[in-house]
Amino acid sequence: MRKTSNAIHLLATLLLITACDEKQTAQVEQPLRPVRTIVASATDGITGRDFPGIVIAENKADLSFRVSGKLKELLIKEGDKVKQGQILARLDQTDFKIALEDKQASYIKAKANFTRSAKLIEPGHISQREFDQIKATYSTSSAHLKAAKQNLIYTELKAPFDGSITKTYVDNFEEVLGKGKIATLQDLKSMEIEIDVPESLMIRVRRGQNNRAIHARFDAIKGEEFPLTFREISTQADETTHAYKLRFALPTIENYTILPGMTATVVADSVPTVDQDSSKNEIIIPAHAVMEDNRGRYVFIAEPEISSPTTGVVHRRDVTTSRLTNSGLIITSGIHPADLVITAGMSKMQEGLRVRLMVDIELLGQQP
Structure with missing residues (x-):
């Protein structure tokens, strides 16, 4: 009987010790997981952005x-530098002169027939139908003669204007086709720079605004910038x-x-935008920060705690994305x-998780 009582007492003591250990373990606070964050920044899509451009001549013609x-x-x-009206190339004119002589002869004959028939129509020696045919032949021969002269x-x-020959495409004695490029003429005294702007950015540009500080940089000209003046925009x-x-x-x-x-x-x-409210501007973040599941694309954000700006609570935010740029995903x-x-x-994050923020405390003051 005494042995049974001792066993019960020992068991109770072990249970009490175990309970105390569990209580102490529960009271030990687990360290917060550190997370790396960035501050989401808004952009109008154009301001401060670099666009690759190419220099072109203001006046250019493929001749x-x-x-x-x-x-x-x-x-x-x-x-070569050339002047307006200067002859740049010449085709063999032999066939064109022969064609001109043929059309000239046809025209002379048709004109003579028309002159005679004009005198015969009133007395009734020829019918009106015959006269109309002769007149049509005369008109056609006149048009053919003009075309032959023009072809010559x-x-x-x-x-067509003063400039420099920047490229030639043929050599002497080659057979060339009409409208086939012979040379490129450019006026090197007046230059332009052309850039391509995506439609997603173009739609944000406000029309009628000229107060845009736009300049060009050349890699070979270090430390210098050159102001640009807006000239034109394609509507297609x-x-x-x-x-x-x-x-x-x-x-x-x-x-x-240049x-x-x-x-x-x-x-x-x-660059002024259609909507100056920054809350409606584009936001660019690193593409790898965006995840996707069966609910769609999402990111995790950390909301700083009021009691400690270096700690925060994780929340999931479903997002809508646009396109990928050199700066990140819009x-x-x-x-x-x-x-x-x-x-x-991000794979270890979950809703409501408390984390330690790895971000400059000064940036937290930007949060509205």
């Missing part, structure tokens, strides 16, 4: 003959890229040779500027 034939004289070479003129290729997007072309006038750059085809970087310092809805977006360890 071609309007008729086909054998190239007899190519009077230019690449790099077209055998000479002339410069490219069918392949869905981008709109913008052109800017480039001022004359002293001590440097030629068509050179590349530049165009920077828009300030978020169109779901998060707001100054939200702390978790960028590492």
Whole structure:
């Protein structure tokens, strides 16, 4: 009986010790998991963005003959400077002169027939129908003669404006087709820079605004920027890229040779947008911060606690995305500027989890 009592007492003591250990274990606070975050930033999509541009001549023309034939004289070479009206190339005119003589003879004959028939129609020696046919033949021969004269003129290729020959495409004695490129003429005194702007950014540009600080940079000209003046914009997007072309006038750059085809970087310092409310602007975050499940795409944000700005509570936010850019993935809805977006360890996050924030405390003051 005494042995049974001792056993019961020992068992009770062990249970009490175990309960105390469990209580002490429960009271030990687990360390918070550190998370890396970034502050979501809003952008109007254009301000401060770099656009690759290409230098083009303000006046440029791909020159071609309007008729086909054998190239007899190519009077230019690449790099030549030419004046407006200067003959650049000439086709063999032999066949064109023969054709002109043939049309001339046909015209003389048709004119003579028309003159005689005009005197015979009133006395009734020929019918009105015959006269109409003779008159039509005369009109047709006159048109053919004019075309033959014009084709002979077209055998000479002339410069439409002053400029420089930047490229030639044929050699002497080649057979060339009408409208086939012979040379490219550019006016190198006046240059422009052309950029492509995606439609998603183009739609945000406010029309009628000229107070845009836009300048160009050249990699080979270190430390210098050149102001640009807006010139024109295409109203039709490219069918392949869905981008709109913008052109800017480039001022004359002293001590440097700027030629068509050179590349530049165009920077828009300030571009007014349709909606100036920053809460409706685009937000760009790293693409790897966006996850996806059967509910769609989402991110985890950390909401700082009032008691301690270095700790926060994790929340899931479903988001709508636009396109991927060099700066990151554009978020169109779901998060707001100054939200702390978790960028590492997302697979271990869950709703309501307390975490330690790895972000500059100064940035937390930006949160609305």
